Amino acid sequence: MKSGDLVRLDVGCEWSHYQGDLGQTIPASGHFSNDQCETWNIFVSAYHAGVAALRAGATVDVVFDAWRNELTRQRLSARSSMAQCAIDSWSDRMFLITNDGAQLLTPGVPYSAKEIEAAMR
Numbered sequence: 001m002k003s004g005d006l007v008r009l010d011v012g013c014e015w016s017h018y019q020g021d022l023g024q025t026i027p028a029s030g031h032f033s034n035d036q037c038e039t040w041n042i043f044v045s046a047y048h049a050g051v052a053a054l055r056a057g058a059t060v061d062v063v064f065d066a067w068r069n070e071l072t073r074q075r076l077s078a079r080s081s082m083a084q085c086a087i088d089s090w091s092d093r094m095f096l097i098t099n100d101g102a103q104l105l106t107p108g109v110p111y112s113a114k115e116i117e118a119a120m121r
Contacts, residue, residue, distance in 0.1 A: 003029040035080035046070040054102030
């Protein structure tokens with residue numbers, strides 16, 4: 001790997017009939033390029049929009065529509081071709097859905113470009 005490369009980590013677990021995984025994308029150099037930073041932050045914004053739609057009884061379509069609507073909103077101002085291409089190809093994420101909303105199963109995991117870079121120091 002070299003500076004400019006991104007590394008995708010995907011770790012899974014299984015315990016007592018529960019299966020889950022955590023994925024994270026980090027820059028090999030410890031710092032995102034401007035295009036990578038823009039792209040990743042758009043992803044995080046869409047991720048949070050999808051999370052906000054998670055409720056008991058919410059359909060996959062409702063959550064995905066929230067995700068897609070945020071990506072569409074971000075697409076209008078995306079500057080880099082990397083971000084524009086990524087917006088055109090992204091899909092979904094998962095949470096535990098309870099009667100009170102979504103429960104994040106991976107608290108403390110850095111998501112934004114700034115948080116990931118800080119964790120790598």
